Amino acid sequence: xxxxxxxxxxxxxxxxxxxxxxxxxxxxxxxxxxxxxxxxxxxxxxxxxxxxxxxxxxxxxxxxxxxxxxxxxxxxxxxxxxxxxxxxxxxxxxxxxxxxxxxxxxxxxxxxxxxxxxxxxxxxxxxxxxxxxxxxxxxxxxxxxxxxxxxxxxxxxxxxxxxxxxxxxxxxxxxxxxxxxxxxxxxxxxxxxxxxxxxxxxxxxxxxxxxxxxxxxxxxxxxxxxxxxxxxxxxxxxxxxxxxxxxxxxxxxxxxxxxxxxxxxxxxxxxxxxxxxxxxxxxxxxxxxxxxxxxxxxxxxxxxxxxxxxxxxxxxxxxxxxxxxxxxxxxxxxxxxxxxxxxxxxxxxxxxxxxxxxxxxxxxxxxxxxxxxxxxxxxxxxxxxxxxxxxxxxxxxxxxxxxxxxxxxxxxxxxxxxxxxxxxxxxxxxxxxxxxxxxxxxxxxxxxxxxxxxxxxxxxxxxxxxxxxxxxxxxxxxxxxxxxxxxxxxxxxxxxxxxxxxxxxxxxxxxxxxxxxxxxxxxxxxxxxxxxxxxxxxxxxxxxxx
Numbered sequence: 352x353x354x355x356x357x358x359x360x361x362x363x364x365x366x367x368x369x370x371x372x373x374x375x376x377x378x379x380x381x382x383x384x385x386x387x388x389x390x391x392x393x394x395x396x397x398x399x400x401x402x403x404x405x406x407x408x409x410x411x412x413x414x415x416x417x418x419x420x421x422x423x424x425x426x427x428x429x430x431x432x433x434x435x436x437x438x439x440x441x442x443x444x445x446x447x448x449x450x451x452x453x454x455x456x457x458x459x460x461x462x463x464x465x466x467x468x469x470x471x472x473x474x475x476x477x478x479x480x481x482x483x484x485x486x487x488x489x490x491x492x493x494x495x496x497x498x499x500x501x502x503x504x505x506x507x508x509x510x511x512x513x514x515x516x517x518x519x520x521x522x523x524x525x526x527x528x529x530x531x532x533x534x535x536x537x538x539x540x541x542x543x544x545x546x547x548x549x550x551x552x553x554x555x556x557x558x559x560x561x562x563x564x565x566x567x568x569x570x571x572x573x574x575x576x577x578x579x580x581x582x583x584x585x586x587x588x589x590x591x592x593x594x595x596x597x598x599x600x601x602x603x604x605x606x607x608x609x610x611x612x613x614x615x616x617x618x619x620x621x622x623x624x625x626x627x628x629x630x631x632x633x634x635x636x637x638x639x640x641x642x643x644x645x646x647x648x649x650x651x652x653x654x655x656x657x658x659x660x661x662x663x664x665x666x667x668x669x670x671x672x673x674x675x676x677x678x679x680x681x682x683x684x685x686x687x688x689x690x691x692x693x694x695x696x697x698x699x700x701x702x703x704x705x706x707x708x709x710x711x712x713x714x715x716x717x718x719x720x721x722x723x724x725x726x727x728x729x730x731x732x733x734x735x736x737x738x739x740x741x742x743x744x745x746x747x748x749x750x751x752x753x754x755x756x757x758x759x760x761x762x763x764x765x766x767x768x769x770x771x772x773x774x775x776x777x778x779x780x781x782x783x784x785x786x787x788x789x790x791x792x793x794x795x796x797x798x799x800x801x802x803x804x805x806x807x808x809x810x811x812x813x814x815x816x817x818x819x820x821x822x823x824x825x826x827x828x829x830x831x832x833x834x835x836x837x838x839x840x841x842x843x844x845x846x847x848x849x850x851x852x853x854x855x856x857x858x859x860x861x862x863x864x865x866x867x868x869x870x871x872x873x874x875x876x877x878x879x880x881x882x883x884x885x886x887x888x889x890x891x892x893x894x895x896x897x
Contacts, residue, residue: 370565373414382441385415389445389484395531396450398811405531406558412442413505413562416492432489439488443481450526451477453807480516480523487512499563499575500893506555507886513551514879517778521724525776526812528554534815536844537590538583542823543869545878547778552882557583594843599864602793605764607829608650609858610636611837611850612659615802622661629670632659633677635857644859648680651763652862656833657687657702657772657800664688664705664712671711678709683762687771687798687831689750690716699751702727704769704798706761715760717769718753721777758792764862765793768826772799775817778876791872793865795820795828802834810835810852818844825866831858842866 376384392408394401419434455473491508495501509528517524529550532538542550560579564572610632614620620628636653637646647653664670664686678684684707692699702722706713719727727750759769775797797817801810814836821828822844830838835852841863848860870878 370414370417370562373411374418376418381415381418381438384411385438385441386445388412388415389442389447390449392446393449393526396526396808396812397530397534397815398808400531400534402531402558405528405554406561408442408446409505409555409559410562412439412488412509413501413559415439415442416488416495416501416505419488419492420495432492435492436485436489438485440481440485442488443484444477446484447477447480447526448474450808450812451480453804453809456804456807456809483512483516484509486515494887494890494894496890496894498566500890502556502559502563502575503886503890505559506552507883507890509555510548510552510879510883510886514548514876514883517548521721522777524778525816527551530812530815530819531558532586533819537587537594539819539822539844540590540593541586542819543593543825543871545882546823546871546876547819548876548879549882552879552886553582553586594845598841598843599866601861601863602765604651605862606644606649606651607839607858607860607862608636608644608647608653609829609831609837609839609850610653610655611831611835611854611856611858612656612833613802613835613853613855614833620661625660625662625667625670628661629673633673635855636677638857640857640859647677647682650682650859652761653678653682653684654796654798654829654831655684655686656831656837657798658689659687659833660689663691665690671707674707675709675711678707681709683708683764685759685761685796685798687800690718700749701753702750702771703753704759704771704796706759708762717757717759717771718755719750719771719774720753720757721774722750722752723773759796765865767794767796768792768824770795770797770817770820772801775799775820776813778820778823778871791865791868792826794862795824795826797828797830798832799830800833801836805834806853814838818846823869823871825869825872827863827865829862839863 373384388408388411392405395405415438416435419431419438452473454476455469487508489508490511491501491504494504494507496504513524513527513529516522517527524547527547529542529547529552531554532550533542533547539550541553557579560575563575566572612632612635614628632655636655639645643649660667660670662670665688674684686705686707688703688705690701690703690705692701702719704717706715757769759767761767799813801813804810810832814830814832817828817830818838818840821840821842825842827842828838828840830836830840835854836849837858838849839847839858839860839862841847842865847863848858850856850858
């Protein structure tokens with residue numbers, strides 16, 4: 352048991368014992384508190400969106416780090432950092448276990464091959480991701496000032512760790528803490544200035560501020576929480592102001608139809624059923640939905656979801672002919688499709704978006720650049736294949752990563768920034784337009800296959816992250832998803848038309864106009880970096896003045 356330096360001073364009230372209970376906890380009770388606190392925070396993520404749960408989790412995080420101090424003997428500082436790291440690991444393990452459990456659904460699609468790996472996917476990934484929060488807690492403990500400013504230290508440590516989670520080892524920013532605000536249309540508007548990472552800093556500072564209510568007696572103890580409420584109100588006012596500004600006109604002469612199929616990835620999607628599957632696509636694409644949309648003849652741009660076919664589309668002359676004949680009215684089709692390059696000895700497969708018209712397959716395409724580890728390719732492929740492990744996709748060696756621009760040209764529409772599935776979760780994924788690779792595109796095109804995850808929180812979380820990209824960039828988004836959610840989203844993140852999860856249907860609508868470039872689209876994570884630097888300056892200045 353360590354000797355604890357606590358900022359706590361007794362206050363009246365039933366809740367006064369909570370802070371010392373957490374601060375003084377040690378051993379398995381401390382681990383259990385951290386695990387439960389992190390798991391509770393997962394309720395702030397879609398589809399629940401209950402931010403107070405994350406606030407409680409962050410308050411617990413402050414007290415856990417308070418309780419990491421050890422002032423006895425040589426090596427006290429190292430012991431303190433180690434205690435903070437493991438508290439953060441357990442907190443993070445609870446958070447990711449509770450918010451990512453639905454990943455197990457993918458292992459049951461082809462249960463005969465992958466069910467054995469379900470515990471590894473559901474438990475091992477959260478355990479690995481929790482290392483980032485362990486690091487964040489340790490950084491916060493290293494900087495830990497007394498009093499109110501320790502909230503800033505927590506924001507610095509966790510904010511830095513969340514950014515690292517988005518960029519290291521190919522990155523995985525799923526359910527970054529900032530999504531607690533990012534899923535709220537009003538609060539998410541500030542991401543046009545600071546992005547998802549900047550939202551994360553705001554979420555931590557605002558959510559953790561009430562931890563200081565137990566620090567002192569009298570009215571002064573309310574000052575940090577009051578400041579947090581005022582800051583939250585300021586974010587909301589900015590959001591309301593931005594949403595109230597005049598919207599750009601829709602793009603002229605562009606009529607979108609997004610296909611939402613609902614195919615499972617099991618036997619229903621077998622190669623021998625390719626002709627039947629294509630027939631269902633064509634029939635659904637020609638469905639009458641209103642007097643203005645009697646079928647594909649009233650559509651200019653048709654969008655089908657990721658990996659729409661159980662075959663290589665470019666190698667199926669019959670399928671290409673059926674699609675070209677279907678598009679004779681003049682519509683352009685953008686569809687997810689696997690494609691291949693090279694001969695038998697050096698054949699490579701790509702997860703792509705192909706463009707087709709009445710004249711057939713276009714040379715314009717986009718190959719997915721950011722692949723899913725273990726899903727679309729195997730890290731350490733030779734070694735893992737040797738022991739019988741393989742990626743989920745049924746192509747020899749998995750997919751290869753695309754190269755070149757992510758800006759896709761389509762006849763009759765502005766250029767689009769293409770995003771395939773998992774790519775839409777990355778705040779800084781789309782640097783092409785920013786780096787001068789192409790002129791700024793006019794919209795985001797997202798195709799995905801979320802049927803792997805069924806009716807779980809996964810598709811809700813994926814859609815919330817994708818919608819946030821529209822706000823960050825000030826660009827509308829068209830999203831076609833197998834399983835859901837398919838939607839047309841405007842440049843402020845408002846959902847103009849959508850299909851519910853699990854429905855087989857189409858989504859029709861015009862293409863909304865783009866806003867002027869946002870600060871986030873021009874400068875990327877600069878706003879977040881400035882916020883992180885400001886937090887560090889305040890902490891170090893305060894410590895030097897002591």
